[in-house]
Amino acid sequence: MKRFGSANWDGTLRDGAGSVSTESGALENHPFTYFSRYGDKPGTNPEELVGAAHAACFTMSFVRMLGTLNLAPQHLDARSEVTIDKDGEGFSITAVHLSLVARVPGIDEETFQSVAHKAKAFCPVSKLMNVEITFEARLDNG
Template identity: 50%
Template structure:
């Protein structure tokens, strides 16, 4: 497996400076972030927590799809959201919760099997493992129609 790479360029002080984040695939290319997009209401930039949430949701969703496939099942739709909470921690900050929400349409599955596969995918997801120091990672899984 190859390393997946990202880079950041920052100019200025912490509160007034501006950063640009890029990924080797070009999915993010000099995308802005800074204090206002992290702690304020600036919606023109991103922030590390939003990126972690997107990565965790993507990783979990793929792990779930593979777990379904291993059971001979396939989803017609999987939608996952992640909410990452950043809180004050002494002089700094920490992520104290990641809440994953899964909505999926899967023909031929019952609720118990669905919940078991979702739980297993959450535990097996490489980003769930990498984020194990987060005190609370929750999953609300809803089987649609």
């Protein structure tokens, strides 16, 4: 199976602009610029797209693993916070923090934590990351 995303760009780094698209059409010519990446201007940036992909991948991995235990989540909120820092003359992704708040009827805390940590490890996007991924998972069945 192969999936693709694409990007285009016109102009210089600071004065130019680009757009990103996905095969599915979920994003179509969505704008990005130097200032949407390194500043606070409207538009997307690669790091938030990686974060969204990571959160979605982890969520599906977690739900699949719950299913093997005949459990189903009532609600999940996953977030992948991707940090980019100056690295010499360029930039590098230096940290990723993945978090989950979940409502899963019928699961105990120990099983929940075990499944969540396994889902993080087996998520294909987690495997792609070349940095340590810090992680926290909170069961909210109250």
